[in-house]
Amino acid sequence: xxxxxxxxxxxxxxxxxxxxxxxxxxxxxxxxxxxxxxxxxxxxxxxxxxxxxxxxxxxxxxxxxxxxxxxxxxxxxxxxxxxxxxxxxxxxxxxxxxxxxxxxxxxxxxxxxxxxxxxxxxxxxxxxxxxxxxxxxxxxxxxxxxxxxxxxxxxxxxxxxxxxxxxxxxxxxxxxxxxxxxxxxxxxxxxxxxxxxxxxxxxxxxxxxxxxxxxxxxxxxxxxxxxxxxxxxxxxxxxxxxxxxxxxxxxxxxxxxxxxxxxxxxxxxxxxxxxxxxxxxxxxxxxxxxxxxxxxxxxxxxxxxxxxxxxxxxxxxxxxxxxxxxxxxxxxxxxxxxxxxxxxxxxxxxxxxxxxxxxxxxxxxxxxxxxxxxxxxxxxxxxxxxxxxxxxxxxxxxxxxxxxxxxxxxxxxxxxxxxxxxxxxxxxxxxxxxxxxxxxxxxxxxxxxxxxxxxxxxxxxxxxxxxxxxxxxxxxxxxxxxxxxxxxxxxxxxxxxxxxxxxxxxxxxxxxxxxxxxxxxxxxxxxxxxxxxxxxxxxxxxxxxxxxxxxxxxxxxxxxxxxxxxxxxxxxx
Ligand code: ATP
Ligand code: MG
Numbered sequence: 001x002x003x004x005x006x007x008x009x010x011x012x013x014x015x016x017x018x019x020x021x022x023x024x025x026x027x028x029x030x031x032x033x034x035x036x037x038x039x040x041x042x043x044x045x046x047x048x049x050x051x052x053x054x055x056x057x058x059x060x061x062x063x064x065x066x067x068x069x070x071x072x073x074x075x076x077x078x079x080x081x082x083x084x085x086x087x088x089x090x091x092x093x094x095x096x097x098x099x100x101x102x103x104x105x106x107x108x109x110x111x112x113x114x115x116x117x118x119x120x121x122x123x124x125x126x127x128x129x130x131x132x133x134x135x136x137x138x139x140x141x142x143x144x145x146x147x148x149x150x151x152x153x154x155x156x157x158x159x160x161x162x163x164x165x166x167x168x169x170x171x172x173x174x175x176x177x178x179x180x181x182x183x184x185x186x187x188x189x190x191x192x193x194x195x196x197x198x199x200x201x202x203x204x205x206x207x208x209x210x211x212x213x214x215x216x217x218x219x220x221x222x223x224x225x226x227x228x229x230x231x232x233x234x235x236x237x238x239x240x241x242x243x244x245x246x247x248x249x250x251x252x253x254x255x256x257x258x259x260x261x262x263x264x265x266x267x268x269x270x271x272x273x274x275x276x277x278x279x280x281x282x283x284x285x286x287x288x289x290x291x292x293x294x295x296x297x298x299x300x301x302x303x304x305x306x307x308x309x310x311x312x313x314x315x316x317x318x319x320x321x322x323x324x325x326x327x328x329x330x331x332x333x334x335x336x337x338x339x340x341x342x343x344x345x346x347x348x349x350x351x352x353x354x355x356x357x358x359x360x361x362x363x364x365x366x367x368x369x370x371x372x373x374x375x376x377x378x379x380x381x382x383x384x385x386x387x388x389x390x391x392x393x394x395x396x397x398x399x400x401x402x403x404x405x406x407x408x409x410x411x412x413x414x415x416x417x418x419x420x421x422x423x424x425x426x427x428x429x430x431x432x433x434x435x436x437x438x439x440x441x442x443x444x445x446x447x448x449x450x451x452x453x454x455x456x457x458x459x460x461x462x463x464x465x466x467x468x469x470x471x472x473x474x475x476x477x478x479x480x481x482x483x484x485x486x487x488x489x490x491x492x493x494x495x496x497x498x499x500x501x502x503x504x505x506x507x508x509x510x511x512x513x514x515x516x517x518x519x520x521x522x523x524x525x526x527x528x529x530x531x532x533x534x535x536x537x538x539x540x541x542x543x544x545x546x547x548x549x550x551x552x553x554x555x556x557x558x559x560x561x562x563x564x565x566x567x568x569x570x571x572x573x
């Protein structure tokens with residue numbers, strides 16, 4: 001491809017709206033353009049990358065038994081009402097909804113469990129037709145709360161989504177394992193190392209799920225991964241558990257007293273004022289749930305894990321209570337809530353809370369706390385469960401030996417066990433050998449194609465630009481002639497370019513009549529893995545220069561060997 005015949009609008013300036021290196025680079029290097037919040041055009045270079053990423057994904061899916069199809073983006077509401085998710089998704093407002101001219105409710109697909117289940121239930125009747133793994137690569141729509149970071153969290157993005165159907169749990173496990181292997185292999189082929197972590201099942205339903213994470217050390221990693229330094233335990237912080245090593249103190253229970261805590265509402269302020277360690281304080285956080293207000297209790301030195309909390313309450317949709325709700329439930333302003341004497345509120349306490357003796361706790365009165373409060377004696381707990389985040393250095397719950405540590409990760413894919421959630425609610429059954437009907441056991445498997453591409457940029461870049469892993473680069477090589485305006489020079493360059501095409505090297509020829517500096521900078525910026533620089537002087541000596549984008553050194557090669565050597569170098573990239 002000739003540069004002047006494609007469209008690569010590189011920019012000198014950094015785009016103001018971008019925070020991440022990868023987002024800045026994709027905009028500057030002319031890969032993407034924003035149309036609206038979380039909505040991007042994929043310019044020709046990006047389109048090349050996405051085609052390659054999609055193709056690698058397709059190859060790995062096919063290799064592990066996946067069958068490709070393509071489902072609609074426009075879904076009538078009924079299909080979502082059948083599974084019960086029209087209502088649950090409605091609460092999160094993540095689904096784009098619209099009405100047609102007949103006032104009929106529809107949504108734009110953000111995931112396709114319902115649609116695929118509808119397809120399969122219509123056609124699959126016998127155990128002989130199972131197992132099945134069906135997948136598609138398609139644009140998805142989600143009205144994300146915080147679209148950001150370019151393609152990382154878009155409102156319109158490309159996903160590969162696969163769905164497995166098996167006759168029983170044993171089969172479902174095998175399908176899951178196949179997808180696990182396909183995923184590792186796909187990400188590897190994209191040049192990305194991934195860590196598979198245990199994850200929460202969230203809105204998907206079912207039980208048991210894993211996420212594939214690209215480990216990064218900045219804000220691009222929206223997930224916190226919890227890893228063990230001794231065993232292979234790996235979990236998303238949303239799900240991670242630590243061994244409960246907290247001990248009940250042998251202190252005697254003292255009499256509860258109310259004390260003034262003027263101007264002290266936060267844990268830091270209260271513990272400083274009363275001169276007690278944070279683990280002696282029990283903090284109470286109020287949530288507005290679907291079935292009323294919930295008071296969640298954790299030790300003062302811990303953080304509530306809202307995903308675990310919602311899980312304990314059967315997936316109830318929770319929001320932090322606003323000031324008015326707090327006032328109504330506790331008769332006090334925010335900062336002084338506590339479980340003592342609370343009525344009409346469900347109290348959920350973390351496992352450790354029961355073990356805190358003589359705790360400091362909010363008194364439901366402005367600027368007052370109780371001291372020496374004790375669970376059971378002074379206040380009632382409805383549910384005791386693990387509802388806190390684990391912290392760095394705690395003991396691993398799997399091996400009971402190693403220490404937990406944290407990393408940040410970009411979630412590029414995930415795999416879910418759906419069980420029979422959709423097949424039961426939507427009646428997708430098969431008949432076994434004896435003629436008995438059973439709901440199919442399902443799995444669901446997603447890969448963010450656009451997110452994966454940007455994650456690769458986040459991992460592989462420097463201050464000059466992108467450094468694509470070769471398998472997903474828009475071109476293998478860029479030819480940068482420095483004196484293309486000279487007819488003789490041009491003739492030689494064109495000859496090399498044609499030769500590359502005949503050996504099927506995918507090359508971009510920078511045929512612009514730009515200064516050498518501009519061309520070299522742009523070549524680095526767009527990140528093509530190999531560059532062949534052809535200057536007048538070296539050409540006189542019968543040589544061209546080859547340089548891998550990631551290398552520091554370049555190599556001079558005789559003209560007659562140039563293309564051959566380029567192929568050889570690419571094979572190593
Ligand atoms: P996240 O926790 O990041 O919101 P998710 O749990 O909603 O992801 P799924 O619904 O399972 O993810 O989607 C499958 C894959 O699609 C994810 O692993 C991710 O790579 C990608 N993905 C999800 N949401 C987005 C988005 N808003 N923009 C780009 N890619 C996304
Ligand atoms: Mg999401």
